[in-house]
Amino acid sequence: MSAVASQELHEEVRRRLAEHDIRYTGGRQAVVRTLQRVEGPQSAADLHKRVRSIPLSSLYRSLMVLADVGILSKHHDSDGLARFELAEWLMGHHHHMVCTSCGRVEDIEPSSDVEAAIRRLIDDLASSVDYQVEDHVLEVSGICPACSK
Amino acid sequence: MSAVASQELHEEVRRRLAEHDIRYTGGRQAVVRTLQRVEGPQSAADLHKRVRSIPLSSLYRSLMVLADVGILSKHHDSDGLARFELAEWLMGHHHHMVCTSCGRVEDIEPSSDVEAAIRRLIDDLASSVDYQVEDHVLEVSGICPACSK
DNA sequence: TTCCTTGCAAACGATTTGCATTGGA
């Protein structure tokens, strides 16, 4: 559940890719490295600005491959743009705090007891509709400290 | 917080639109009526199938207008498709349970004490990053009863 | 050699927009 150490991360990724006979190429490493050092989910365009050496189509292909094998998680922001971040087994489980004013996204890592409480609530909710819970996403929106001034 | 009575709904909508000098036309009523009777957020294509009389471009325009004045809320599914549902002040606050197998989305209305607990947790999380909470979305994914058989 | 990868350009598909027309207050 907790994040993989930074040094081990690339080895973990390489290993996971190898299981699928997929190479951990320079372009893919650049994507993972970039996502490792920036906060919040990034769009293809965001990443393209940071690794201008990789053409967009290749970037999209890398993102697809990495998401397919579970190294990245993909979701869509309020504008429908696809955004990517390192998957939870690499990043650690976390939630998002989105500023409705500036769009900034902050990662929030709940303390273990808060997280436990969330799970309990979710299990409650799920049992009422007889679902088998796999995962959950909590996204909180509000005004960030910078914008509230 | 609770849902507006079905009969009052259209009056509420008409009122809200009137504040913006926007007419509550047949097409818009069809959209609202459809969203009122189907479960879960609907895509433009979904809605178009149900109200085939309205061309897609007009449908998109209705959806945009209705979302802009806060009658509909818009979000994107895992494929990036825009989906719409009646806003919370009309629908009542609720969360989503998404089946990862068949894609079905179920609305979940948390009991008031569960909801209170969620808010407490969120306020906790938010205070740690000094955000001013406005809203929250909890999306739980798992296997629905039909798919688990 | 074998197959995964990459680049470029073309194709796609959801959504948006220009413009002339229609319709309600």
Place this chain on the structure above:
DNA sequence: TCCAATGCAAATCGTTTGCAAGGAA
């Protein structure tokens, strides 16, 4: 009359794909 609303076609734009060339094992 006046201005919002509509329909149609064309344009946008993020994303995907075909295909030929490149590269690692």
